[in-house]
Amino acid sequence: MPRPAHRKPDYHKINKDLFVLTYGALVAQLCKDYEKDEDVNKYLDKMGYGIGTRLVEDFLARSCVRRCHSYSEITDIIAQVAFKMYLGITPSVTCNNSSRTEFSLILDKNPLVEFVEELPAGRSSLCYCNLLCGIIRGALEMVHLAADVTFLQDRLKGDRVTEIGITFLRKLDEKKYRRKK
Amino acid sequence: MADAALFEFLHTEMVAELWAHHSDPGPGGQKMSLSVLEGMGFRVGQALGERLPQETLAFREEVDILKFLCKDLWVAVFQKQMDSLRTNHQGTYVLQDDSFPLLIRMASGLQYLEEAPKFLAFTCGLLRGTLCILGIKSLVTASVASLPTCKFQVVIQKT
Numbered sequence: 001m002p003r004p005a006h007r008k009p010d011y012h013k014i015n016k017d018l019f020v021l022t023y024g025a026l027v028a029q030l031c032k033d034y035e036k037d038e039d040v041n042k043y044l045d046k047m048g049y050g051i052g053t054r055l056v057e058d059f060l061a062r063s064c065v066r067r068c069h070s071y072s073e074i075t076d077i078i079a080q081v082a083f084k085m086y087l088g089i090t091p092s093v094t095c096n097n098s099s100r101t102e103f104s105l106i107l108d109k110n111p112l113v114e115f116v117e118e119l120p121a122g123r124s125s126l127c128y129c130n131l132l133c134g135i136i137r138g139a140l141e142m143v144h145l146a147a148d149v150t151f152l153q154d155r156l157k158g159d160r161v162t163e164i165g166i167t168f169l170r171k172l173d174e175k176k177y178r179r180k181k
Numbered sequence: 182m183a184d185a186a187l188f189e190f191l192h193t194e195m196v197a198e199l200w201a202h203h204s205d206p207g208p209g210g211q212k213m214s215l216s217v218l219e220g221m222g223f224r225v226g227q228a229l230g231e232r233l234p235q236e237t238l239a240f241r242e243e244v245d246i247l248k249f250l251c252k253d254l255w256v257a258v259f260q261k262q263m264d265s266l267r268t269n270h271q272g273t274y275v276l277q278d279d280s281f282p283l284l285i286r287m288a289s290g291l292q293y294l295e296e297a298p299k300f301l302a303f304t305c306g307l308l309r310g311t312l313c314i315l316g317i318k319s320l321v322t323a324s325v326a327s328l329p330t331c332k333f334q335v336v337i338q339k340t
Contacts, residue, residue, distance in 0.1 A: 011256055011257040013232075014229060014233075014258065015185055017228070018225070021225045022191055022303075025225050029221055047198055050194050050197070051194050055190055058186055058190075086187050087187075
């Protein structure tokens with residue numbers, strides 16, 4: 001009996017949607033578990049941190065990053081290599097202070113919110129994508145860099161852009177990204 | 182775009198965190214967090230099912246839907262096909278994956294057998310959710326005899 005002809009689904013898109021939808025289900029579950037937005041935000045950051053500490057090895061294994069000599073090089077790699085590799089977007093980078101320790105990633109597109117039109121009712125302080133901040137913070141810590149990472153602006157909250165701020169906290173001495181051969 | 186790795190990392194973190202948060206010392210504790218993970222998988226499975234192009238859904242028979250899950254859906258989600266599909270032709274299907282990606286990172290064999298159900302709950306829900314959108318009400322459970330091989334049992338619920 002011949003199989004009925006049907007078009008194969010787009011595997012790539014399903015795979016991409018899987019992560020975004022799972023993330024949405026996670027945020028929804030956390031909103032059920034925690035009444036306060038701050039608690040959800042903290043929890044997302046904590047989970048992101050756990051992911052980041054493991055993701056960095058995956059990243060270093062897949063990419064051929066060169067030795068970095070400055071925080072601004074590292075931030076460029078986060079924006080142009082890591083974000084591109086895992087989320088398919090390239091945020092633009094700005095430096096916010098003269099000592100070059102504070103940077104911003106400006107996200108023009110954000111796949112995590114593809115299916116989110118607005119924040120849930122009563123959740124105006126929710127940092128929906130806070131997992132990303134934790135991931136960056138955890139990954140940096142595994143390469144011996146301490147940083148504060150937070151959302152400075154959020155389109156879901158009505159801001160013009162979505163902006164992640166990275167503030168490096170310690171002087172970059174001998175610790176740099178390893179170069180994988 | 183979003184690497185398959187990202188989903189795996191997120192899933193592992195969810196299992197660890199939701200488990201710690203939801204489980205309570207009583208005997209009902211384990212069931213509670215398994216059902217939370219299963220429920221999340223169900224919602225994601227429904228959402229994935231809703232996004233399938235209409236043409237892929239021209240199925241003639243129930244077994245074609247199960248074959249679709251084993252081939253197309255599994256490849257899209259786990260980059261491999263299900264390794265075997267068996268049925269008793271009375272509404273029960275057993276789908277076997279000999280190297281289930283969400284179990285691969287754990288040691289193979291009998292170590293961590295106790296932990297395995299936590300890593301299967303979300304996927305059981307995912308299967309149940311996608312089947313739901315495709316018009317089939319089901320109960321999906323999973324069992325592991327030896328990592329990383331696992332079996333998903335789908336029992337069709339007749340209304």
